[in-house]
Amino acid sequence: MKKAVFSIIFICLAFFAKAQELNFTVIINSDRARIQNTTVFSTMKTSFEQFLNGRSWTTDEFRPEERIQGNLLITINDVPQVGIYNATVQVQVVRPVYGTNYETLIFNFADRNWNFDYIESQPLEFNRFNFLNNISSLLGYYAHIALGMDYDTFEKEGGQQFFEIANDIVNNAQQSGRPGWVQSPTDRRNRYWLINDIYSSPVYAPIREANYLYHRQGLDILLTEPEKAYENMLEAVRLVAEANKAQPNGILTITFMDAKGDEISKVFKGASLEIRTELVELLLEVDPNNARKYNELLKS
Template sequence: MRNILLVLIMCISFAGFSQELNCNVVVNAQLTGNENLQIFKTLEKQLNEFVNQTEWTKKKFGPQELIECSIVINVTGQSNDLFNASIQVQSARPVYGSTYTTPVYNINDKDFSFKYLEFQNLIYNSNQFESNLVSVLAFHIHMILGLDADTFKLRGGETYFKQAQNIVNYSQQENFKGWKLEDGLQSRFILVDNILSPTYKDFREVLYNYHRKGLDIMSESDKEAKTQIANAIIQMDAVHRQRPNSYLSRTFFDAKADEIEQIFSGGPNVDISKLMGILNKVAPMHSSKWRNIKF
């Protein structure tokens, strides 16, 4: 009897560590004028359970390894079971030797509409379209997983990005925007296509060098860390030369602009003359932040 109880406790313990995310999902329906409708509260509750309780990978995550993220769905309109919305997705990862978490993914996906009936089952199938709501969420979750893995190991997110691309491929059969090449330069199709393209291999090296060789040594030597972070950002010039103002570059600086400003506005001095030129060249939309950097 004691052995049976021990096995049960072990199984429960391992099951508790099978999920990968600590994600807060918010459904904001203020723009519909009906934000108090029960359906939006039900949807929010179901989405939190779906995102946090689905086993997205075969890897076991301990409590301290869960990826912190947030998903905000801004519903702009509803007609029966059809909802029009945008979705803001953000994620962060801890920095070694500190209590600081660094933003990794920050994207506003505007091509988002979905069908939903209250209390309908939300089921993720890795190889089959179930609903646009599930596909869009699964896509961004795999982008979160892939980018997080890339910051710890060079090209460590390959498996997750390929699954995100698989979701794109099987979701194209449905009449929803964001899944096809013709849906514009800021679509889900473009995002994952670019990150898997050899053309943008430098981008993934930037992710690794910025985080693993830069931020993660900040507690040991903040001057060396700042130098490595500067060198990583300078490498974004290679990405810019391949495709000026690419979607990947924009997502990177949307996540990192505030952090870069803070890193280079205090602490030990390092040579950032080249860095400043690159920042203004590859991310001019954040020039107001770059002007605050002290050298």
């Protein structure tokens, strides 16, 4: 009997020693759907969260407090027939800043065109090399984007292995003919172009380096080495500006600024006037629509 108890304890300890990597919250807004049976969305939420959070996506060990935090905000725009949904998705990923209680937004992306078939209680499986359905592929894709973005902030190009898998998912999903997976000249803010710019385009390689400089060599040391941190974070913005000059208004540039724009306008208030002056010049090139917000930095 004692052996059985110890065996159960050992199995439980082994389970908790290798926690899953993701801790995503799925939020479903069905106000536009105009259907009477809204309980399906509760089931959908549970199913999607279990898919993202209930499996191991890597061979690395994560303690519970190290799990990557994120939100998947799904807006159901239309239900053309029972079991078929048209939706938009907002994906957000955050990361803790070393030595603080602060969490920084590292990825913020709006996926505007997702349609999928969902039947309650249907199992959701994932296969990197096969398109099984448009739910598993999309969720698996953003799971690996989240992992890649997080790892990139801790090590230069540390997320490459996860971006490779996301690229495989896109290649396999193209056979489905579903929107968002193809090289559309009229829709450059979709899943295809996002992973293309992250994984395959040398033009945007500086932005991946910027993610590392800004977070690991910037925010993580801001309390202990502020001058060095501000220099590194400024260099990160220089790299983003470099990529934007080579290819203006690229999806990865926009995604970086969507995640970091508000934070930059607040964090740099403690920097020297010299750094703030150059920073604002760069920001006005990359993100001129938010000129008023950035110009406030010169008044601090």
